[in-house]
Amino acid sequence: MGDFVQLTIAGVSIGAIYAMTAIGFVLLWQTSNTINFAQGEFVVLPAFAMVLFFVILRFPFVAAVLATVIVSTLLLGIGVKELLVTRLLKMGVLPLVIATIGLSLLIRYSLQQFWTPLALPFPAIFSREPIRLGTVIVSLEEIGNILFAAVVIGALQLFITRTKLGRAMQAVAQNRALASVLGINVGRLVTITFMLNAALTALAAILIAPVYLVKYDIGVSLGLKAFYAAIIGGFNQIRGALLGGLLVGVVETLSAAYISSHFRDAFALVILIAVLLLKPEGIWGVKEEWA
Amino acid sequence: MRSARPKLSLLAALLVLAAVSPASPQGVTKLPIVAEITGGGASVGAMWRDAVNLAVEDINKKGGVLGMKLETSVQDTQTDPPTSVAVMRRVLNDKPFAVFGTVYSSSTVANMDIAKQAGVPQFTGSESIIITQKGNDNIFLTSFTQDTGMAKMVRWLLDDLKAEKIALVWVNNAFGKGGHDMFVHFLKERGKAPVVDISTEVQQADFTPELTKVRASGATHVMVYNHEEENARFMIQLRKMALTVSPVGETTLCAQTTLTPGGAAVDGSRCHVGLTAGAPVPLMVDMNRRFQEKYNRVPDHNAFKGYIGVHMLKAAVQRVGSWDQAKVKACLHNNLFTTNEEAGLLMDLYVNEKGSLDRPSFIVEVKDGKSVVVKTVGMLGGPYNVRPCK
Amino acid sequence: MARGRWPLVAVLALGLLLPLVLDQYKLYVLSLTLVYVILAIGLNLTLGYAGQISLCHAAFMAFGSYAVAILGQHGVPFEAGLALGVVLAFGWGLVLGFPALQVKHHYLAMVTLGFNIIVFLVLRNWESLTGGSFGISSVARPAWGPFSFKSDRAFYYYILAWAAIVVASAYWILHSRWGRAFRAIRENEMRAEVVGVSLRNYKLMAFAIGAAYAGTGGALFAPLLGYIDPGAFTLDRSIQFLMMVVLGGLGRFEGPLIGALVVTVLPEVLRGSEGLYLIIYALSVILMMLFMPKGLVGLWDLVWRFSKSATSPSTSSASPR
Secondary structure, X not given: OHHHHHHHHHHHHHHHHHHHHHHHHHHHHHHHOOOOOOHHHHHHHHXXXXXXXXXXXXXXXXXXXXXXXXXXXXXXXXXXXXXXXHHHHOOOHHHHHHHHHHHHHHHHHXXXXXXXXXXXXXXXXXXXXOEEXXXXXXXXXXXXXXXXXXXXXXXXXXXXHHOHHHHHHHHHHHOHHHHHHOOXXXXXXXXXXXXXXXXXXXXXXXXXXHHHOEOOOHHHHHHHHHHHHHHHHOOOOHHHHHHHHHHHHHHHHHHHHHOOOOOHHHHHHHHHHHXXXXXXXXXXXXXXXXX | OOOHHHHHHHHHHHHHHHHHOOXXXXXXXXXXXXXXXXXXXXXXXXXXXXXXHHHHHHXXXXXXXXXXXXXXXXXXXXXXXXXXXXXXXXXXXXXXXXXXXXXXXXXXXXXXXXXXXXXXXXXXXXXXXXXXXXXXXXXXXXXXXXXXXXXXXXXXXXXXXXXXXXXXXXXXXXXXXXXXXXXXXXXXXOOOOOOEEEEEOOOOXXXXXXXXXXXXXXXXXEEEEOOHHHHHHHHHHHHHOOOOOEEEEEOOOOOHHHHHHHXXXXXXXXXXXXXXXXXXXXXXXXXXXXXXXXXXXXXXXXXXXXXXXXXXXXXXXXXXXXXXXXXXXXXXXXXXXXXXXXXXXXXXXXXOOOOOEEOOEEEEEEEOOEEEEEEEEOOOOOOOOOOOOO | OHHHHXXXXXXXXXXXXXXXXXXXXXXXXXXXXXXXXXXXXXXXXXHHHOOOOOOOHHHHHHXXXXXXXXXXXXXXXXXXXXXXXXXXXXXXXXXXXXXXXXOOHHHHHHHHHHHHHHHHHHHHHOHHHHOHHHOEEOOOOOEEOOEEOOOHHHHHHHHXXXXXXXXXXXXXXXXXXXXXXXHHHHHOHHHHHHHOOOHHHHHHHXXXXXXXXXXXHXXXXXXXXXXXXHHHHOHHHHHHHHHHHHHHOOOOOOHHHHHHHHXXXXXXXXXXHOOOHHXXXXXXXHHHHHHOOOOOHHHHHHHHHHHXXXXXXXXOOOOOO
């Protein structure tokens, strides 16, 4: 029993990381029909930025976080939107998908070539001292990840539902043409969404760096899990991304322990396919219109 | 008399020329490097390439081999087997004497038949048993294959450490599977089996399933056989869960590329390694120093393999006495090479009939983020003889 | 009629004569390109013409490769292995077609992606059948009685023959009512249905036929390389084919030919840049999407139109696409 609790906590902790990555992904799809295949790399780049600011330049932690978020927002938020998305959106879903695939390869291999192909160490943000609760051993790192993700997601949810900007985003997500008629500057809103996504992935990077270690290819599996999470939970609801992330994390961990480690990557996939066939809008999702 | 003068002056001119000009232009032997410079194996390929270049530089400074200078070039396989085949074919077009690479076993298995067809000896950094199982007399490893390595490992684990219950955590790819199969095989020979046998994935981030299973099994030792980053993550999480099991490994657990990201969590691990920068072998220490001077980083086992590979070729060519591919290949089978005849080999080595090595190795313990050699393990077989090759 | 055909004839002539002068390295690259052309044509059918996002092309390829490799180990003739691989691929293509009926776009991408990963895992873990991570080596090349296609040149011609069959059959399909139906589905599903196109069957076929071509390509890939392991059939490989088809030009007949050529030959040409070319490649993909979303075929069109207007001022008839 103790093992089960141990595994579930680990699953929830890693699931929180998936959720944080998945949320921005969902936001982008909602407001701009962008399937961002480079979402994983949107986390890796800020992770490297954190190494630069926190480890190499030795900024104090908060300053490093701020610097990372700013860099991420500028490059991956405004930069990507203005240079790539604005033009490609008009051409339909596929060109943008291809371009984001190209972007993910570009970021990945540039980091490998110009920085390092090796994994860089990153200091733990939360303490790793083991805390014993019966047979279960946790550390502040697991708890910290979960709490941090909860706070960020909660804040985001408030933003979306309570602020004017947030509600404008919702309007655009539901019906872009109508939102435009109502006077919402859709283009500007999309830019803000991209910036928000970049900020979210930067925050996710802070959680991920100590656990995954900072290497150019950690975005690959992370991005994939984020997709699963977004689709399983509900591609058009933030809480869907949260549910999806947690579900993927927990299922992965438990099934690797109790069923088979050889097929570790398959279990979340099976759930994904089942969801896609039975309820494609996701468990907490809402049916999409024929946009 | 008049007709003799032009001949005399010509002779005089020739004599002057011979005295003044440098020694007759030296021939050049081509030794291309085919390695993983981009893709998943970038760090590995880079180490191999840098060390081969260092070795060639060292050799050329001392005058080359049998009057020939060595020349390398670098070709990237992208860590992709079909690409490595294309690259190998391209490289063979230039009729090199020998090829250095690839390091990744899945690429080597794909491209080694081509080198064999061309009769160009191939020195590889691969370690997987699938390479020697194919009966290719054209391939030469620069380390032991997993059967020798694991044989030594198991012997040390059971005889020295008196390990009772051993858990096995291994990465599910060609590398990990080869090691897993050999480890289990040699344990079985001694009437034992792992109490836990659980596989992991490349790029895996969370190891709680593995760690809980290891803990539940009551294992005294855990054999950690993943790639370097995964080992680092595994060890960090092992310490977080305050497991009391003793971590042991073969090469990868105690490699520098595990120690750097893993930090203090890896301290206390003990490994059997074939090659390490911390080896108390003067020749290795010296190579380590020169590598760091030139490249500003510590060589890992892939670097040592590359360096030694070039010198294996040199030793064989010297022993044969000529640049003859067939004779050199024959010389590199069932033969002992010592550092007395060729210091660049760094350690005595024996090449067996399949082209893989037997060589002394080391037991290291990780202390304060560094691999410290605590014991030297002799060759597995022997005594071996030096066989002449002329 | 003849004018539209001559580039194809020229290409064919080149294909027949080149190997006589090429060294073994260039011959290998050319052979590999032909194999990739076959695979790209399949994906172009599914994605370019019928508009169905498929991210599991490498999985269909694997059926062909492993069928040939495994059966070859037991002495079964190559063509039988190829047939089995194609049937398997076709069958699974049909199966994947069913989700395609229910979901669209990114959802479909996810289902196919998931399928690719599952196939990879099965290949890796079903050791007794596939050799697992160790793969299968010395994959046998076809032989007809005493005559063997073992030599590089002979095998090249064998591949060329199959490529010709694939190109011809694809041409025939796309110019039949199937092709029109596919295009109708790609343009607007609702409208297609209204007009009487049975969405269901054509969608299934788009997947199945595309998969069958992939199986063919896979069957030729294995003996060309000589060694296969599950790592050759991952998601990365599927994405590589996606790049090929998009770069070449989606939904255009020449698209896969151009795309396969560029993607296979470009790294060889850029080899000198040692490590930078993956970056250059990724950058090219992005730039291409921004400025030439129709693919390189767009360039080809320009050249074609330019040469046409230069040679004959008369109005050119719309060539069948």
